[in-house]
Amino acid sequence: MSDLLITNVRPEDGPAADILISGGRIASIGPGLAAPPGCPVHDGKGAIAIAPxxxxxxxxxxxxxxxxxxxxxxxxxxxxxxxxxxxxxxxxxxxxxxxxxxxxxxxxxxxxxxxxxxxxxxxxxxxxxxxxxxxxxxxxxxxxxxxxxxxxxxxxxxxxxxxxxxxxxxxxxxxxxxxxxxxxxxxxxxxxxxxxxxxxxxxxxxxxxxxxxxxxxxxxxxxxxxxxxxxxxxxxxxxxxxxxxxxxxxxxxxxxxxxxxxxxxxxxxxxxxxxxxxxxxxxxxxxxxxxxxxxxxxxxxxxxxxxxxxxxxxxxxxxxxxxxxxxxxxxxxxxxxxxxxxxxGLPGYGLAPGCEGSLVLVEGENRAQVLVDRPARALVVKAGRIVAEAGRYAGPGAP
Ligand SMILES: [Zn+2]
Known part of the structure; x- marks a missing residue:
C-alpha cells in the first residue's frame, strides 16, 4: 500500500488533472494537487488514465x-x-x-x-x-x-x-x-x-x-x-x-x-x-x-x-x-x-476517490482511439505502486 502523486493525466478522456494515491487508495483527483512530504511524483505527460x-x-x-x-x-x-x-x-x-x-x-x-x-x-x-x-x-x-x-x-x-x-x-x-x-x-x-x-x-x-x-x-x-x-x-x-x-x-x-x-x-x-x-x-x-x-x-x-x-x-x-x-x-x-x-466482484474497483489506487496510463487521443490502436501501456499502478512502465513489467522480481 503505497503513496503516489501522478500529475498531468486525463482521467477517462476528461480534462487534465492530477491523481493522488494515499495508502494504496485514490485520495483525490483534480488539478494542481500538492504532493505530501515524501510522496513520489510521476509526470503523466498528458496520458489518458483508465481503471485497470x-x-x-x-x-x-x-x-x-x-x-x-x-x-x-x-x-x-x-x-x-x-x-x-x-x-x-x-x-x-x-x-x-x-x-x-x-x-x-x-x-x-x-x-x-x-x-x-x-x-x-x-x-x-x-x-x-x-x-x-x-x-x-x-x-x-x-x-x-x-x-x-x-x-x-x-x-x-x-x-x-x-x-x-x-x-x-x-x-x-x-x-x-x-x-x-x-x-x-x-x-x-x-x-x-x-x-x-x-x-x-x-x-x-x-x-x-x-x-x-x-x-x-x-x-x-x-x-x-x-x-x-x-x-x-x-x-x-x-x-x-x-x-x-x-x-x-x-x-x-x-x-x-x-x-x-x-x-x-x-x-x-x-x-x-x-x-x-x-x-x-x-x-x-x-x-x-x-x-x-x-x-x-x-x-x-x-x-x-x-x-x-x-x-x-x-x-x-x-x-x-x-x-x-x-x-x-x-x-x-x-x-x-x-x-x-x-x-x-472486485472491491474498490474504479477511477474515483476512495477506490483502490490502481490505474493504467495510455498515450492517445481518447479511449476509442486507444481501443483501436492499442498503444503500449505507459504506466501501470497497483495500489499506489508502479508495477509496469513503457510496456514492461516493473513490479517485484522485475529483471
Ligand atoms: Zn479456459
Missing part, C-alpha cells in the same frame, strides 16, 4: 508464454486435445512456477492488475499445478490480485479422487470450483453439476464452469446450472465461461435463458473464439447479465495465439462484432475493465 484492465479467465499452468517457440500439433476433438496436453506437459523442461510467473508479468505489463486463473486438478497432477502457480504469485502479490479456480480439465467423475482433490484445493489457496462440459467429458451432466455445487456449498466457494457444449445440449445444461444456483442461493457467485450455446442456440430459448441468467446474476465470460459463435455480449449487458471478455488459452498446447493483453481482446471483440461508433468501442472496453471487475 481485468483478466477473468486464463490458464497460468498451461502457458508456454515467453519460452522458445513450441510447435503444437492440435488433434481433432476435445478429448484428444486434453490427452495431448497431458502428454506434452510430461516432458516440458520448465516448471509451472516459471511459466505462470512469466504470464502474470506479461498480464501486468499490459495493464491487468487482477487475474482469475483456472488450474488443472486431477489424480495425475494432484495439487502440483495449484502449488506452482501460488509459488509464482507469492513473489509478485503486490503487483497483481489472483483468484484460482480448481479446474477438472481431464474429467472429474471419470477420475475417481479428482473431486476430493478439488475440495482440498479450496483449503490450499483456490477459491472457485471449476467444471467442464458435464455431458461430454464426464457423460453425466447432473452428477457432474451436483458434485461441483455440493463442493461450493460446503466450502462457501464460487463456481466457474467451462461450457463449450453447443445449442440445445448447452442450453439444457445451463438450465441445470441455473436450477442449482437458485436452489443453493448462489446468486451472483456462479459464472459460465464460453457459453457457445448462447451464440448458436434457438433464438427463443436463448432469450428465455438470458432472462434467467439476469434474474440469478449468473455471469458469462467469452474469449471471443476464432470460428465458433459466441454469446451476444451486448444483449447480455443490456439485459443485466454480468458479463466480460477474457483471454483464456494463450500460447499453450491448445492454441499458439494470444498475448495476455485485454485491450487486444476487447479490440478483437470489437472487430468481430463490427463495432464502429465511439459508443460501441467504449462498450467493448467496458467488457475488459469495469464489467470484468463487477463480474468478479
Amino acid at each position: 484492465l481485468v483478466e477473468p479467465h486464463v490458464h497460468l499452468d498451461k502457458i508456454l508464454w515467453g519460452l522458445p517457440w513450441h510447435p503444437i500439433n492440435v488433434p481433432a476433438g476435445l478429448r484428444a486435445m486434453i490427452d495431448n496436453e497431458v502428454e506434452i506437459r510430461k516432458s516440458l523442461p520448465w516448471s509451472v512456477e516459471d511459466r505462470a510467473g512469466r504470464l502474470m508479468r506479461q498480464c501486468v505489463a499490459m495493464g491487468s492488475t487482477h487475474i482469475r486463473s483456472h488450474v488443472d486438478i486431477s489424480t495425475f497432477y494432484g495439487l502440483d499445478n495449484l502449488h506452482g502457480v501460488l509459488a509464482a504469485w507469492e513473489k509478485m502479490q503486490d503487483a497483481v490480485g489472483l483468484e484460482l479456480v480448481a479446474f477438472p480439465q481431464t474429467g472429474m467423475l471419470i477420475d475417481p479422487g479428482c473431486a476430493a482433490l478439488m475440495e482440498a484445493a479450496l483449503d490450499e489457496g483456490a477459491s472457485v470450483v471449476g467444471g467442464i462440459d458435464p455431458g461430454t467429458i464426464d457423460g453425466d451432466p447432473k452428477g457432474h453439476l451436483d458434485t461441483i455445487f455440493g463442493i461450493a456449498d460446503r466450502k462457501g466457494a464460487k463456481i466457474d464452469i467451462h461450457l463449450h457444449e453447443p445449442g440445445e445440449l448447452g442450453l439444457y445444461e445451463m438450465g441445470l446450472i441455473c436450477d442449482r444456483t437458485e436452489a443453493l442461493g448462489l446468486q451472483g457467485r456462479v459464472v459460465v465461461s464460453h457459453a457457445f450455446c448462447l451464440g448458436d442456440g434457438p433464438p427463443d430459448k436463448v432469450a428465455a435463458m438470458i432472462d434467467r441468467l439476469a434474474a440469478l446474476q449468473v455471469g458469462i465470460i467469452s474469449a471471443v473464439p476464432g470460428e465458433i459463435a459466441f454469446p451476444p455480449m451486448f444483449d447480455l449487458a443490456a439485459r443485466g447479465v454480468p458479463c466480460a471478455l477474457a483471454s483464456d488459452s494463450i500460447r499453450d498446447t491448445w492454441n499458439p495465439h494470444g498475448n495476455g493483453d485485454m485491450l487486444d481482446r476487447c479490440w478483437l471483440f470489437a472487430f468481430r462484432s463490427w463495432c464502429r461508433t465511439d459508443a460501441e468501442l467504449l462498450a467493448c472496453l467496458d467488457l475488459g475493465t469495469a464489467r470484468g471487475a463487477a463480474l468478479l
Whole structure:
C-alpha cells in the first residue's frame, strides 16, 4: 500500500488533472494537487488514465508464454486435445512456477492488475499445478490480485479422487470450483453439476464452469446450472465461461435463458473464439447479465495465439462484432475493465476517490482511439505502486 502523486493525466478522456494515491487508495483527483512530504511524483505527460484492465479467465499452468517457440500439433476433438496436453506437459523442461510467473508479468505489463486463473486438478497432477502457480504469485502479490479456480480439465467423475482433490484445493489457496462440459467429458451432466455445487456449498466457494457444449445440449445444461444456483442461493457467485450455446442456440430459448441468467446474476465470460459463435455480449449487458471478455488459452498446447493483453481482446471483440461508433468501442472496453471487475466482484474497483489506487496510463487521443490502436501501456499502478512502465513489467522480481 503505497503513496503516489501522478500529475498531468486525463482521467477517462476528461480534462487534465492530477491523481493522488494515499495508502494504496485514490485520495483525490483534480488539478494542481500538492504532493505530501515524501510522496513520489510521476509526470503523466498528458496520458489518458483508465481503471485497470481485468483478466477473468486464463490458464497460468498451461502457458508456454515467453519460452522458445513450441510447435503444437492440435488433434481433432476435445478429448484428444486434453490427452495431448497431458502428454506434452510430461516432458516440458520448465516448471509451472516459471511459466505462470512469466504470464502474470506479461498480464501486468499490459495493464491487468487482477487475474482469475483456472488450474488443472486431477489424480495425475494432484495439487502440483495449484502449488506452482501460488509459488509464482507469492513473489509478485503486490503487483497483481489472483483468484484460482480448481479446474477438472481431464474429467472429474471419470477420475475417481479428482473431486476430493478439488475440495482440498479450496483449503490450499483456490477459491472457485471449476467444471467442464458435464455431458461430454464426464457423460453425466447432473452428477457432474451436483458434485461441483455440493463442493461450493460446503466450502462457501464460487463456481466457474467451462461450457463449450453447443445449442440445445448447452442450453439444457445451463438450465441445470441455473436450477442449482437458485436452489443453493448462489446468486451472483456462479459464472459460465464460453457459453457457445448462447451464440448458436434457438433464438427463443436463448432469450428465455438470458432472462434467467439476469434474474440469478449468473455471469458469462467469452474469449471471443476464432470460428465458433459466441454469446451476444451486448444483449447480455443490456439485459443485466454480468458479463466480460477474457483471454483464456494463450500460447499453450491448445492454441499458439494470444498475448495476455485485454485491450487486444476487447479490440478483437470489437472487430468481430463490427463495432464502429465511439459508443460501441467504449462498450467493448467496458467488457475488459469495469464489467470484468463487477463480474468478479472486485472491491474498490474504479477511477474515483476512495477506490483502490490502481490505474493504467495510455498515450492517445481518447479511449476509442486507444481501443483501436492499442498503444503500449505507459504506466501501470497497483495500489499506489508502479508495477509496469513503457510496456514492461516493473513490479517485484522485475529483471
Ligand atoms: Zn479456459
